[in-house]
Amino acid sequence: MPDFAESTKEQTIRAYLHYFAETEIRPRSLEADRMADIQPDFYSVLDRAGISTEMMPRDPGSPRPAEGGKTEPQTLRTAVLASEELSWGDASFMLSLPGPGLGGPPVSFIGTPEQRERFFAVFQDRSRPHFGAYALTEPEAGSDVAGIRARCEEVPGGFRITGTKTFITNGSRADWVVVFATVDPELGRAGHRTFVVERGREGFSVGRKHHKLGLRASDTAELVFQDCFVPEENLLGGRAHYERQLSQEGFKVAMATFDSTRPLVAAMAVGIARAAAERTRELVQERYMLGRALPRYRALEESLDDMDRRVRAARLLTWKSAYLADARQPQSRAASMAKAYAGSQAVQICREALELTADSGEQPDALLEKWFRDIRVFDLFEGTAQVQRLVVARRLFDEIGAKVGL
Ligand SMILES: Cc1cc2nc3c(=O)[nH]c(=O)nc-3n(C[C@H](O)[C@H](O)[C@H](O)COP(=O)(O)OP(=O)(O)OC[C@H]3O[C@@H](n4cnc5c(N)ncnc54)[C@H](O)[C@@H]3O)c2cc1C
Known part of the structure; x- marks a missing residue:
């Protein structure tokens, strides 16, 4: 039975990355969206914090490989945790972390030892970001x-x-x-x-x-x-x-890449959905404290609870797929299920967040409006929602076929 409780170490990593997202990513988020680019100064801040896709999530206290130390073994479980926190800050920044990114898994999976060494060597150079x-x-x-x-x-x-x-x-x-x-x-x-x-x-x-x-x-x-x-x-x-x-x-290499990265994408969707749910709660509470009439307050409360529940359900599916991957068990179905569910729930949550907070046709909250645009693609990239459902359905039919001897 998988243990979904966070270890002390995982809690430390989450807290560290959350602090980073809150203090270094969120303040840059709207400006980066307007410029359609990441502010260059962000990369030196990131480097000082020791965060990149290659070494993420690095235990804040552990030494860097460049300093001759050993990093902790990378697990998908801690990577999804990091992906959620950084995407809570801004998913564009998460996608822009230096490192091999989506290119990493194919090189790791089938690259020869010489190829792995040659292509990953560039990421040891810390004089500028490499991708x-x-x-x-x-x-x-x-x-x-x-x-x-x-x-x-x-x-x-x-x-x-x-x-x-x-x-x-x-x-x-x-x-x-x-x-x-x-x-x-x-x-x-x-x-x-x-x-x-x-x-x-x-x-x-x-x-x-x-x-x-x-x-x-x-x-x-x-x-x-x-x-x-x-x-x-x-x-x-x-x-x-x-x-x-x-x-x-x-x-097969193309598909195996997605099995390992879909949980990360699902975690990104969870991060955005969680951010939207929290912001909605803040805005609703602000209005309530201001004493403005909220005739639908009870319904609002239920909607906020419902958002929170769906965020948690999406996170559990995501963790399950990461758990299976770390345990070296087949997880293609779990990864597709997590991505399809997290993506579609996050799209709905971001839409509901706008409806709940700007229902009088006012200018929407800038962050909620941005997340509403950001989340759209999560039903699309790394396999669309329809395609994820096909993968899940195929695996189900395979299981049924195996049971009835087809
Ligand atoms: C921001 C962003 C980043 C991306 N990054 C990368 C990247 O780094 N590398 C990379 O290679 N690609 C990348 N992509 C591409 C992405 O993976 C594709 O857009 C995605 O696979 C969908 O392909 P498509 O756009 O051609 O849509 P199509 O495949 O043409 O699909 C169009 C519609 O038809 C539906 N559909 C298609 N086939 C079926 C079917 N058999 N049954 C039911 N419905 C179906 C789809 O669900 C979708 O709704 C990125 C895309 C975006 C938007």
Whole structure:
């Protein structure tokens, strides 16, 4: 039976990150949204605090790897806890943490020891922030991952990649990008190959930056590959890896990444929903204390309780998926369930927050309005809500089939 009580150490990490979110992220949040960028001074503050996706969550008292010390083992459970707290501050800042980001899991999962060392080495340099990215989505292939069209053609010494990737988080500032391409679109999933492409390679350029409804301060860009030569040693896992499996390995890597990152995305949604629920409570109480008539006070109270309950339920599903991952148990269904539930509940909670606080058509509270825009994408990226439900339904049917011997 999983133990969902927070350990003393987890409480310390949560308190540390909450303090950081409250004092360093929230005060910058609205300005960053207006500028559609993160204030540059934030990165030195972040570095001093020792927070990045690579080492998050670092025990506040523990030494840094750069100082020759050992970090605590990273668990998904503490990572989701950190993800919720930082997103409570602002989810765009959470997505903009330096580190390999979504690009990290594929390199860890199938990269050779040499590749892992080479590609992760850059994050040891603390003179400026470094980023990794993950490029799967294309203008014509989002949910339908098997339908990617970016081509990788074999040439002496490596491959040439041609194609366009779209909506890539941290795409315009990444030091390297994990790119999924196909040797032949007709082969479907079996044709997929996974590469790491470094910034500055000839034929690799950043296209337009996407202007978004929400998460505006998070960098989202189009990446263009035009006959971009990538050496053999950048094929993740090496050639033998794909030959051995004959195989859907490239596709499996793309999907395994989501199994480990969906709980983090679910935790981000929980963080935003919690922020919106708390802010709504504050605003409602402020009005009540001011003595303004609130004829629907009882209904309001029930709505606030209901928001709180749904935040807690979403958090439990998220923790369950993290618990399974840490216990090395299958968690694809749990991860999809957490993401689908947390995302859709958070969208509803942010909408209700606006309705409860600005129902007379007044200018809404600026933070609530921002979170209402930010949360929209949580039903979309890393697999849309509909697709998560399909994953959950498939797993259910698999279980039923196994029971009745199908
Ligand atoms: C802010 C942001 C950041 C992102 N970051 C990244 C990133 O770092 N790397 C990356 O590779 N991608 C990234 N994406 C892309 C994101 O993962 C895709 O947008 C997402 O997978 C959906 O793809 P799509 O937009 O093409 O929509 P589509 O797949 O075209 O879906 C459109 C609609 O159809 C529904 N639909 C599709 N297929 C089915 C089905 N089989 N059954 C039922 N309904 C279905 C969907 O649920 C959706 O409502 C990002 C997107 C955003 C907005």
